[in-house]
Amino acid sequence: MPAAHVAVHLHVVGSCIELANATTSVWGTANIGPGKPFTDTQAKWIWSHAGADLGTSSGVRTTISTTVTAAAPGTQTLLHLIVENFADVYLNGAFVTRLTGGWRNQQEYTNRPLQLTLAAGTNTLSVAAYGASYGGRAGLLASLTSSDSTTVLARTSSDWTCSVDVVGSRNSIEVAPALSSIWGTANIGPGKPFNDTQAKWIWAHSGSTVSSSYFLRPIFTTMFVVPQDTSALLSLIVDDRADIVFNGQMVTALEWGYLAGQYTNRPVRLNLKRGINTLSVIVTNYNNPGSPAGLLASLSSSDGRSVYSRTSSSAWVYSALVSSNPGCIELAWSGKPFPDTQAKWIWSDAGRSSGMRTAMTTILYAQQAGTRVLLNAISLSTANVYLNGILMGSLPGGGNPTSLLFNRTLAVGTNTISVAAYYGVPTPGQAGFVASLTSSDGTTLLARTSTDWTCSVNVPSI
Ligand SMILES: *[C@@H]1O[C@H](CO)[C@@H](O)[C@H](O)[C@H]1NC(C)=O
Ligand SMILES: *[C@@H]1O[C@H](CO)[C@@H](O)[C@H](O)[C@H]1NC(C)=O
Numbered sequence: 270m271p272a273a274h275v276a277v278h279l280h281v282v283g284s285c286i287e288l289a290n291a292t293t294s295v296w297g298t299a300n301i302g303p304g305k306p307f308t309d310t311q312a313k314w315i316w317s318h319a320g321a322d323l324g325t326s327s328g329v330r331t332t333i334s335t336t337v338t339a340a341a342p343g344t345q346t347l348l349h350l351i352v353e354n355f356a357d358v359y360l361n362g363a364f365v366t367r368l369t370g371g372w373r374n375q376q377e378y379t380n381r382p383l384q385l386t387l388a389a390g391t392n393t394l395s396v397a398a399y400g401a402s403y404g405g406r407a408g409l410l411a412s413l414t415s416s417d418s419t420t421v422l423a424r425t426s427s428d429w430t431c432s433v434d435v436v437g438s439r440n441s442i443e444v445a446p447a448l449s450s451i452w453g454t455a456n457i458g459p460g461k462p463f464n465d466t467q468a469k470w471i472w473a474h475s476g477s478t479v480s481s482s483y484f485l486r487p488i489f490t491t492m493f494v495v496p497q498d499t500s501a502l503l504s505l506i507v508d509d510r511a512d513i514v515f516n517g518q519m520v521t522a523l524e525w526g527y528l529a530g531q532y533t534n535r536p537v538r539l540n541l542k543r544g545i546n547t548l549s550v551i552v553t554n555y556n557n558p559g560s561p562a563g564l565l566a567s568l569s570s571s572d573g574r575s576v577y578s579r580t581s582s583s584a585w586v587y588s589a590l591v592s593s594n595p596g597c598i599e600l601a602w603s604g605k606p607f608p609d610t611q612a613k614w615i616w617s618d619a620g621r622s623s624g625m626r627t628a629m630t631t632i633l634y635a636q637q638a639g640t641r642v643l644l645n646a647i648s649l650s651t652a653n654v655y656l657n658g659i660l661m662g663s664l665p666g667g668g669n670p671t672s673l674l675f676n677r678t679l680a681v682g683t684n685t686i687s688v689a690a691y692y693g694v695p696t697p698g699q700a701g702f703v704a705s706l707t708s709s710d711g712t713t714l715l716a717r718t719s720t721d722w723t724c725s726v727n728v729p730s731i
Contacts, residue, residue: 285431286544296372309412312424317431318544326547334395339387345416347382438586441471452527465567468579474682481562482685502536559658597724609705612717617724621700635679641709652690
């Protein structure tokens, strides 16, 4: 699925946090100190939250910026910079270059110092920085000097501004209020284990109180600022499983919690860090092909008096993972004629052999309620076609299969289309599937079968 319509909808700004002095950090001093490539020992290692030198969230972009004033146009300066993991440098909004690492050894301190030419007046120097991948640490150390290196014009400190965006995400969809959902109120309400009645049940698409696809695993994320390190309590109910990741570190996994006696191991204590904190919850829906799915969560101070974040469309964004399965294989032989000649015949393996059942999945985003889709498909073997885990109909397969057209309304948000095809049924040896999805007037292509679809084989029903 191409990354069309992707937008960032969660953006939090705060002061940067000083993680360590230049010469006393986890990044060592191989390149830092007098006579070494980075000489400004008064600069601080900074990031958007305390503890980033232990770990931070991936999937967020941290923009770290300051302003520098120049008296004359064309003022020449030098930027010294070390970063874990990489940083895109911008001057007055214009991209300059990408710098990577720089703390390990002298050979790694490449393309530095970077020459920057300031305009007369106030200049904005900013760095879009990314920490190490999933759970890794993050930090930035920088110093901007005059071209002869004698005067420091700016150095990283808590005077710099940090802003954080969740990259490639969408606002989550509210599917029910806390107190009136199919999940009931056994544990929800004043005096009950989950007492934040303003939280909303959220999901990646509308209608998830009826069904969502087994193959969709949304990652929900919220961000908030705290002025000092503190501990907080996360109350959470989920259908079916939540893997909780806080500032990039896996905390714990929880299941359900909506039935009486089921609300165990909660609330979860989280150690909040000074600055901008990022909480992510990866939700798995156990039932194949589909069943209701949702998340209800509230993070409060330890004394229960203030709420840092509760699930809602505006405070929580999501990105959609389609299980963790490999891409489908494009079949070399094109099979039957199909009107969309660019759609590929696909299956889980090129030999069209493996598996009793192959599920082929793609996702489709709908911005507006009432968006309709036309799905035109042929399968060489018997196949069930599902929208968000709900059966739309079956393709017969067999000796001379004809195409079928489904005309359906999409949910708002990320819809999952899955096709479960049965190898060799009814004709031994036959397997292969082709589909084209368009707007309901047939004019706009929304998706077509390709190696971008994910394929999974013999997924068990739970
Ligand atoms: C609500 O729940 C929180 C966290 O479990 C708890 O600290 C607080 O005392 C509860 N408030 C009420 C009014 O029950
Ligand atoms: C799909 O269904 C809608 C609503 O029933 C209808 O207006 C539209 O004409 C249908 N499109 C096709 C191609 O059948």
